[in-house]
Amino acid sequence: MDEIPTVQTTETSLEIIRVLKTLGGATLSRVSRELEVSKSTARTHLQTLRKHEYVVMDDDGAFRLSLEFFDTGERVRSRIPIYEPAIPIVDELAEKTNEKAQIMVLENTSGYYIYRMKGRQGVSTRAGRQAELHCTSAGKAILAFTDRDRVREILNEHGLPERTDRTITDREAFIDTLNQIRERGFAVNDEERLRGLRAVGAPILDEDDTVLGAISLSGPTTHLRGDRFREELPELVIQSADVIHIRTEYS
Incomplete structure (x- = not known):
């Protein structure tokens, strides 16, 4: 099967979501290490996800997935x-x-x-x-x-x-x-x-x-x-x- 072309920046954002899902939350440094990307790259993606309310940041600085995923999942499941x-x-x-x-x-x-x-x-x-x-x-x-x-x-x-x-x-x-x-x-x-x-x-x-x-x-x-x-x-x-x-x- 031919490889389907993908957008690398989207791939990175989805990998961040996967990491946060697996770990239950992670600091910027941990996300950077897990994805083997620079902190600036990880920060840009995390802030974009925060802007659109798919990620929230705890008081201790750790990022985690937001309840937006719960709402999305409920809508998907109900269909x-x-x-x-x-x-x-x-x-x-x-x-x-x-x-x-x-x-x-x-x-x-x-x-x-x-x-x-x-x-x-x-x-x-x-x-x-x-x-x-x-x-x-x-x-x-x-x-x-x-x-x-x-x-x-x-x-x-x-x-x-x-x-x-x-x-x-x-x-x-x-x-x-x-x-x-x-x-x-x-x-x-x-x-x-x-x-x-x-x-x-x-x-x-x-x-x-x-x-x-x-x-x-x-x-x-x-x-x-x-x-x-x-x-x-x-x-x-x-x-x-x-x-x-x-x-x-x-x-």
């Missing part, structure tokens, strides 16, 4: 077709199972959790809103119903990095797994991303069987085991995905 129809379904699923329920969508080549709700016994994890597809149940459910050319593109970009000794890292085996998921209608994550954590996910499809996203339930192996993990929860997740499909189509 995702399944977002609003999914909220009450995710809440109900989390309450019914006492586990953590979430919705994932695919954008470009990455998965993003756009809504989560934790039940009474649900566990918190360090996973951010962006998530790997190959080792999550929601991600695998999405890929199973995604065009194979796009799946190859995603695998070519991200590969199948090993997160635990249970992660599927062989491409042929992974494609076989996607075929099985497509046949049975749900995916599982059996400690493939984190040891001690399991999940069950199902795709949310439109009338043409185009995948819109996925809903999943996750919890510790002590909660998700036996028939509950293999039968009861998959049935609930599939039912929830079907309800979101209907609400999305007729909302």
